[in-house]
Amino acid sequence: MAGPAWARSFTDDLGRTVEVPDRPLRIVSLSDTDITIPLLELGVMPVASHGRVGVNGAGAPYLRSGALLTGVDFDTAPIRFIGATEVDLEAVANERPDLIIAEKGRLAALETLQDLAPTVVLDAAGLGASHVYSRLADLTGQQVRLQTLETRYQAALQALKDTVHPERYTVSVIQPLNGKISVYHTYRALGRVLRDAGFRFPPLIDAIPVGGRMEIGAERLPEIDADVIFDPYRADRGEGPRADIADMEALVPNFCAFLQACRQGRYVMVSREEAISNSYSALFLMVSMVQAQMAERPRVTLK
Amino acid sequence: MSGYRVVHCGPLMLRLHKRRAMLCLFLALVLLMAAVLALGAGGTTGWSAPWAGGQGKVLWDLRLPRLLLALVCGAMLGLAGATLQSLTRNGLADPGLLGVREGASLAILVLLFFLPTAAPELRPLVGLVGGVSVVAVTVLLARGGIERMRFILIGIGVSWFLSGLIALMLVAADVTMMQTAMVWLAGSLSGAAWSSVRMAALCLLIGGVLLFGTARAGDVADLGDHLGRSLGVSMTRLAVVRVAAAVLLTAGCVSFCGRLGFVGLIAPHLARLSVGGGQGALLSASALWGAVLVMVADTVGRVAFAPIQIPAGIVLAVIGVPVLLGLLWCRRDRF
Amino acid sequence: MRGLLAVAALLLLLGAAVAFHQATGPRPIGWSGLWQAVWAFDPMNFDHQTVMALRLPRLLAAFLAGAALGMAGVLLQSLLRNPLGEPHILGLNAGASLAVVVCLAFPLGVFSAPLLRPVVAATGGGLAFLLVLLLSSAGRLGLTMTKVTFCGIAVSALASTLTSGVLLLDEETLATVRLWLLGDAAAGTWTTVRAAAPLLLLALLAGWALAARLNVLALGDALATSLGVSLLKTRLLGLVVVAVLCGGAVSMVGPVGFIGLMVPAMARRLSSLDHRALLPRAAVLGGIMLIVADAVARWLLAPRELATGVMTALVGAPVFVLIVARRMKE
The missing domain is CATH 3.40.50.1980 (Nitrogenase molybdenum iron protein domain)
Structure with a gap:
């Protein structure tokens, strides 16, 4: 799907080199806390995301801490729910993604995903959130937005220290x-x-x-x-x-x-x-x- | 020859029982029709005829390999279960009993946890090595060859030890990692790809040739050790070949789709109930029933609550209880 | 004389196990500290609280659960005439865990209350066990060693698959019960001990009271019937006692396996085959084993604490293999 004219190489956290689009428009996220929430904060709306269903809740899917921290959830934004613990690959395919972003801990069927769209894997548990943010900013071209967030955080931190x-x-x-x-x-x-x-x-x-x-x-x-x-x-x-x-x-x-x-x-x-x-x-x-x-x-x- | 017909095909000679062959054929037809139905079933898109086109990528890259893997793995488990049940002369034997499943699981979990970057093609290999080495240990511990019960029970002990080790690994792991591992341990076909279908089919082919090739000798062996030996069948060699085939099939299946339970236990019973007959018929019908069970379980888990996916192993457990209860009650005098 | 010696040896061992458990505690507390904690308890002294609120209930939970599982092992083996009779193998543990996990994950009102946990666990374990027995006693051959074992494995696999099905959907509950599911004596607090202890003590006494009947049962079905012992009634009573013993144990320390397998094999060496002596000795031995297993689990990778059940599985499974290897040779 990704034409060579607007594609570039990206090395993910598993060391795989993947051809990714320069400006991905249809991103599918396979982890709500580790990928979707960061994407939303960077101002990028994924077309579909992994979510959760509480055993005792009403059964409606939700993004963990989505509404609380970003104001975005499945019922308020055009993000398609694509499954909980295990992701529905057909639902992923139906979104016709141009980029799939997975987290290392929730890794499944990498080979099949790669057949659907360029798939990159990020290691949030091992390399930390700030690493994931910088990789995501790189992928989506939102470095400026990330810089703003980071500056604000550093300023708050400095205030705390003082x-x-x-x-x-x-x-x-x-x-x-x-x-x-x-x-x-x-x-x-x-x-x-x-x-x-x-x-x-x-x-x-x-x-x-x-x-x-x-x-x-x-x-x-x-x-x-x-x-x-x-x-x-x-x-x-x-x-x-x-x-x-x-x-x-x-x-x-x-x-x-x-x-x-x-x-x-x-x-x-x-x-x-x-x-x-x-x-x-x-x-x-x-x-x-x-x-x-x-x-x-x-x-x-x-x- | 009561109901049997001999078919000559070049140097090969096949002895077929007409009624049973027809039954197997009928079963295969039902399986085929069910497979076509399953192929058209989409979780979020609803059912659409698979030949209608318009969903090429989903059909060709996702559904077809997954369906084929379900069929192949189901057949593998059915064959392994039927073989183990006749070898142990016990209708409650399950391919998981030899410790193969835990051995393969442990090996693959180690791979998943410590080398997550390793190529997925490596998994079956690692799983096979794990499964085979556990059986080797079991054989060493059981000494004196494969004396049925002793061998199986020692296998059970070994697999408990390995479950302890698996538990130890899971305790130390991250919660997310643990859930991923649990999905895999529960048995799921979501990782299906054409490459895994090809490798699984190869496993099935090797195991199937070994088992069907020894089916006639197996019939003789079923008559009892003494009678078998006097009819010129080397019991030990026969048992080694058939156990090896069962191990290959089980370990292969674990590496492709995790620990799918109950198929190996139930399929042979369904086969005996529906077709009956000697080893040849039992093996064919078990393979078919195994394929049906796994395909149905996987399709239900994939479609029923889509996009929420229920691992096939869990659906199998839910289907398995009533089927197992009913079967064991129907056949209570025969195991 | 020999009996007295065995009892003395057991008590000595028990003392040693308690001392070992005490010595491997992460917080060094001397014997004088212990003495003071018991006789001059000061609720504001952390050493005293450690002894009275942490070590004592944990020790009691481990001992009681071990005793229950040890006795349950002997009862099962005698009732089923099966050297491999063991609560873990026969599906009791898996059934009890499933019941507890379901009650934890879904808000089921009173059933989710910690006080009812022993009853819930016993019911779940009992149902699973009933299923195993029904399945394996169907048919002409009746209960054979292999049939019971295989049915137990099938039902255990079923229950644990369903347990993981519930936990897969609920990450937070998984994080909460992760250690408990492997069997963990640290979960034994006064609340759980208080809820389970009366039931367990009652069941232990009831088990002991069955000793005379079990002795007759050991003579064979025909002889037992002619001596006026009702086979069905004895088996039924015995199995109810076993279910309560295992349920109580699971509610305190989670599904710890293999104690019921190792203990009877050892107790038979320490005692005559008279159940009146065998049962209490097996109970004490079981208690000792679980105390030692717990001490090892928290000492092995300190300060990280491992689950007690992992220790018993890693030791118990080889024992199982040994028993099989020896038995099947004869």
């Missing part, structure tokens, strides 16, 4: 998980803001390989204590932070008393839907959230 002095504080992001505690080297957008700003982490978390995750026993709770602790609670059930706090309490009764952060009221519940995204909107949200949480506060002073 307000808080990150190097003075330790932080950690934890999540209760069935009798264990789940910790990440970098917890998506939230983790990226914390690392980019220059906060310090407990040694246990720094020891996790970059991009990795680990489950630890609840006995190690003091080892992940910090000046501020963030707990991304599960928001898709309508139970809110209460369920997560109850899980922590079931894990260690009185857990709050054993964490310096919690005793000082700095155990912060963050919506997982916002914290888990890789988008710039999430980064902006996280920067202001961190700034608001950690900025100096007035106290009662006894005369």
